[in-house]
Amino acid sequence: MYKISFLVVDDSATIRTLVDRTLRLIFAPENVFLAEDGRAALEILRSQKVDIILSDWNMPNVNGEELLYEVRNDRALQEIPFIMMTTNGDRDFIIMAIQLGVTQYIVKPFTATEMERKIRASINVMNRRQEQRYALPEHVATLRVNKKSFSGQLLDISRTGAALTGMKFDPVIGLFRMAELELKLLDPNGLEQETSLLSGLFGRIVRLEAADTFHPTSLDFQLALYFHPGTMERDVERQLGKLIKWLASKAPDVIAED
Structure with a gap:
C-alpha cells in the first residue's frame, strides 16, 4: 500500500515481532528493519533508507532519548518522523x-x-513536506486553540499545511487538536495598521517539537499544521490559493551561483 520503510527499535523481541507483523499486515511496506537498541538502530539508519522510526524509550546501551538526539542532530536523518x-x-x-x-x-x-x-x-507529515512551500514577508501569525490565542512566526506555508515557531508551549496545544490560523501583514513603513491576509484557516496539529535552544527548560517550540482541503470553506480556500500564487510570483525562477 505504502512503499515506505519502517525501523522498529525495542529491546523486547516480542514487541519487535508484534509491531513488525502489524506493519506488514496493514501497510505492506517495502522494508521493516528491526533493532534491539539505539546503537543497532543508528547502524541501520546510516546504511539503509528509513522513512519512519518507531522506538521504545527505555532500552540498554543507547536509549530512545539518546537515539532521538542523534537523529534530530544528523542532517541526513533529522526529518524522519519519530514515533515514541x-x-x-x-x-x-x-x-x-x-x-x-x-x-x-x-x-x-x-x-x-x-x-x-x-x-x-506521520505519513501525512511526510506527504506535506513534498509540497512546494513559501516563506512570508514580515507578518503576525496568530494561532487559536480551544479559545486561547498564541502569537508566533510562520516559517512556511503550502496548500496543505504550515509550520510555525516563536510560541511558548501550553498544555492546550496538543497533537491532533484543531487550531485556527490567522495571518496579518505588517506595513514596512509603520504608517498603516496590520492588514489581514488570511483568517479562518483551520488545521490539525500534526507535529510538535522543541525549537533549537541551549536552555534545557525552554518552552519555545515549533509546530506543523495540516490543512484538510475537503473541510476548508471555499472562500478560505480561494484566499489561500491567492496567497500561494502571490508568493510564487515573488520567488525567483532561478537562483544563480555567485
Whole structure:
C-alpha cells in the first residue's frame, strides 16, 4: 500500500515481532528493519533508507532519548518522523518528549488501530513536506486553540499545511487538536495598521517539537499544521490559493551561483 520503510527499535523481541507483523499486515511496506537498541538502530539508519522510526524509550546501551538526539542532530536523518513507544503516559513526560523532537507518541499497551492512526499522521507529515512551500514577508501569525490565542512566526506555508515557531508551549496545544490560523501583514513603513491576509484557516496539529535552544527548560517550540482541503470553506480556500500564487510570483525562477 505504502512503499515506505519502517525501523522498529525495542529491546523486547516480542514487541519487535508484534509491531513488525502489524506493519506488514496493514501497510505492506517495502522494508521493516528491526533493532534491539539505539546503537543497532543508528547502524541501520546510516546504511539503509528509513522513512519512519518507531522506538521504545527505555532500552540498554543507547536509549530512545539518546537515539532521538542523534537523529534530530544528523542532517541526513533529522526529518524522519519519530514515533515514541512508551509505558510512561505521564503528561509532563510526554511534553518533554515532544519538546525533544518526538513526532508522535503511543503508550504501551496499544492496539493495532492506535498504531495505525499514529503512523498515518506521520505519513501525512511526510506527504506535506513534498509540497512546494513559501516563506512570508514580515507578518503576525496568530494561532487559536480551544479559545486561547498564541502569537508566533510562520516559517512556511503550502496548500496543505504550515509550520510555525516563536510560541511558548501550553498544555492546550496538543497533537491532533484543531487550531485556527490567522495571518496579518505588517506595513514596512509603520504608517498603516496590520492588514489581514488570511483568517479562518483551520488545521490539525500534526507535529510538535522543541525549537533549537541551549536552555534545557525552554518552552519555545515549533509546530506543523495540516490543512484538510475537503473541510476548508471555499472562500478560505480561494484566499489561500491567492496567497500561494502571490508568493510564487515573488520567488525567483532561478537562483544563480555567485
